[in-house]
Amino acid sequence: MTKTYEGGAPLAEVVRSGFVEGAHRGSVVVLDAAGVAVASAGDVVSPIFPRSASKPMQAIGMLRAGLALSDPADVALVSASHAGEEFHLARVGALLERAGLD
Known part of the structure; x- marks a missing residue:
């Protein structure tokens, strides 16, 4: 129904x-x-509450604001849902480190 x-x-x-x-x-x-x-x-x-539906638009905003992502896996990470597995966390940690954040 x-x-x-x-x-x-x-x-x-x-x-x-x-x-x-x-x-x-x-x-x-x-x-x-x-x-x-x-x-x-x-x-x-x-x-x-659009949740995951807005992630690609948020990613475009981050890229236009100067977020440098050369690896397609990083683009996928910031524009989609994920389960927060160790390899996701490692990529996020690397992105934050490059930005001077912890």
């Missing part, structure tokens, strides 16, 4: 052979360069 979230608006439909196979509800807001909302659907004022 699909859960319907309060405030969600119809955003997309999956159509196959002329039949709606699936429908997706949610919330979205489009901002202009000044941060003013120019279009929206659903509940765009309630807090959200």
